[in-house]
Amino acid sequence: MLQFQNFKKSYGNYPALKVEDLRLEAGIYWIKGVNGSGKSTLLKSIAGILAFDGDILLADHISIKKQPVPYRKLVNFAEAEPVFPDFLTGTEMIALFADAKDAPTGQQDHYIKSMGMQSFVDRPVGTYSSGMMKKISLLLAFLGKPKLILLDEPLITIDTASLAILNNWIREKHEQEGTSFLLSSHQILEDGSLPVSGELLVEDQTLKFIS
Numbered sequence: 696m697l698q699f700q701n702f703k704k705s706y707g708n709y710p711a712l713k714v715e716d717l718r719l720e721a722g723i724y725w726i727k728g729v730n731g732s733g734k735s736t737l738l739k740s741i742a743g744i745l746a747f748d749g750d751i752l753l754a755d756h757i758s759i760k761k762q763p764v765p766y767r768k769l770v771n772f773a774e775a776e777p778v779f780p781d782f783l784t785g786t787e788m789i790a791l792f793a794d795a796k797d798a799p800t801g802q803q804d805h806y807i808k809s810m811g812m813q814s815f816v817d818r819p820v821g822t823y824s825s826g827m828m829k830k831i832s833l834l835l836a837f838l839g840k841p842k843l844i845l846l847d848e849p850l851i852t853i854d855t856a857s858l859a860i861l862n863n864w865i866r867e868k869h870e871q872e873g874t875s876f877l878l879s880s881h882q883i884l885e886d887g888s889l890p891v892s893g894e895l896l897v898e899d900q901t902l903k904f905i906s
């Protein structure tokens with residue numbers, strides 16, 4: 696599903712993360728690591744937001760460097776602390792993302808309804824609470840038909856009921872469309888509610904498959 700080839704990310708002189716050669720099969724993975732270990736650096740690099748040396752391939756042949764447009768249509772990302780233009784409404788953000796990701800018409804309706812977002816989705820995002828903002832950003836990451844969804848700290852700021860709904864979204868997308876997930880979190884859910892394939896550890900400026 697995902698392959699790193701001589702991946703190296705530095706911030707100036709600081710060598711933040713290096714992954715020489717690692718191949719991940721399709722599945723759902725938790726990414727672990729202490730504060731500052733490089734989890735967000737890893738996810739932003741895979742999402743195509745940060746420049747880096749080397750290459751990342753999706754499905755064995757779609758290179759983030761050589762086929763950036765098809766790659767980006769197939770890899771979706773929700774940031775740990777999302778920031779959107781204050782004046783746009785949730786509905787307008789959804790329309791923008793749905794267009795960019797070639798989402799099927801009306802795909803968002805299921806997500807809006809199941810997470811109870813009808814009451815605020817038409818308001819400008821500048822008026823949202825942090826939990827509302829998180830829910831919109833999670834919804835945006837599910838639009839289209841991605842092969843891979845990256846969720847950076849998806850559990851922060853959402854309430855317990857929404858957490859169970861997010862688990863359902865992940866399970867559905869994985870089972871029905873074969874979408875893989877990389878989830879970073881400090882509060883790993885060990886309750887068996889997700890069919891997790893493995894855990895990855897970011898440590899000593901590298902990424903290791905641990906189970």
Ligand SMILES: Nc1ncnc2c1ncn2[C@@H]1O[C@H](COP(=O)(O)OP(=O)(O)OP(=O)(O)O)[C@@H](O)[C@H]1O
Binds near residue numbers: 728730732733736
């Ligand atoms: N824009 C930047 N410029 C310089 N250094 C950075 C930048 N972004 C991150 N770093 C450094 O890279 C390292 C990894 O940071 P990163 O944000 O990826 O860690 P993290 O594992 O996501 O941390 P946390 O769990 O605290 O969110 C840290 O040492 C951090 O200081």
